[in-house]
Amino acid sequence: MNLLILNPNTSEPMTASIAQAARAVASSGTTITAVQPAFGPRSIEGHYDETIAAAGVAETVRLHGAGADAVVIACFGDPGLDAAREALEVPVLGVAEAAFHAASFVATGFSVVTTMTRTCVTAEHLLQRYGLASRCRGVHGTDIPVLALEDGGAACVDLIEAAAREALARDRSGAIVLGCAGMAGLCATLSARLGVPVIDGVAAAVRFAEALVGLGLRTSKQGDYARPLPKQYVGWAAPLGW
Numbered sequence: 001m002n003l004l005i006l007n008p009n010t011s012e013p014m015t016a017s018i019a020q021a022a023r024a025v026a027s028s029g030t031t032i033t034a035v036q037p038a039f040g041p042r043s044i045e046g047h048y049d050e051t052i053a054a055a056g057v058a059e060t061v062r063l064h065g066a067g068a069d070a071v072v073i074a075c076f077g078d079p080g081l082d083a084a085r086e087a088l089e090v091p092v093l094g095v096a097e098a099a100f101h102a103a104s105f106v107a108t109g110f111s112v113v114t115t116m117t118r119t120c121v122t123a124e125h126l127l128q129r130y131g132l133a134s135r136c137r138g139v140h141g142t143d144i145p146v147l148a149l150e151d152g153g154a155a156c157v158d159l160i161e162a163a164a165r166e167a168l169a170r171d172r173s174g175a176i177v178l179g180c181a182g183m184a185g186l187c188a189t190l191s192a193r194l195g196v197p198v199i200d201g202v203a204a205a206v207r208f209a210e211a212l213v214g215l216g217l218r219t220s221k222q223g224d225y226a227r228p229l230p231k232q233y234v235g236w237a238a239p240l241g242w
């Protein structure tokens with residue numbers, strides 16, 4: 001199967017590290033193509049960044065979605081997820097939604113350790129939206145800037161480990177969700193150090209995408225995920241011929 005990994009920020013090094021993490025867990029029959037928008041923030045660290053990035057996701061799935069059997073939106077805010085599901089018929093997964101569900105399968109309660117503290121509310125909103133707020137016992141920021149993870153984040157692993165240990169104790173949780181796609185390459189190290197399940201949303205989304213494709217499941221076009229209505233978009237790409 002052809003899996004499109006879409007990094008919604010415009011950091012090429014982060015796109016590369018996300019692609020490497022995806023390829024490390026993908027099954028032998030899965031081909032990974034990694035892309036990012038041609039415009040938008042180099043990192044997504046708040047509501048304004050998310051809004052611009054969501055438009056980038058909408059445009060990127062229009063330009064690159066053809067031929068993909070599934071798409072993964074690889075940013076922990078899942079920006080543009082619903083728009084991408086409208087635009088495509090193949091399964092589209094967000095790394096936050098995938099990580100939350102994976103964590104709920106292996107622990108009665110999990111904690112999220114993310115980057116800037118100001119982005120915690122985004123994860124909290126998503127937990128409510130996905131119906132998993134009752135399974136998450138805390139969302140914790142480290143105030144690590146996203147671009148500090150551009151090189152894979154090895155320099156940040158000790159700080160993330162300390163935050164995870166505190167979260168496990170304070171929240172009485174049984175698992176840790178890594179709250180940034182840029183942390184994907186640290187998952188194995190943190191799992192070994194912490195001795196609890198540590199979930200990286202990129203890996204979870206890749207394997208869930210393979211499962212959905214294997215089950216023959218595609219995004220419903222009944223209701224709100226039906227194709228967007230044909231119309232002109234002023235100052236935007238050519239009218240969308242869905």
Ligand SMILES: NC(=O)NC1=NC(=O)NC1=O
Nearest residue numbers: 043044075076115180181
């Ligand atoms: N909470 C986050 O750090 N979200 C993210 N911002 C990015 O640019 N990529 C992410 O995964």
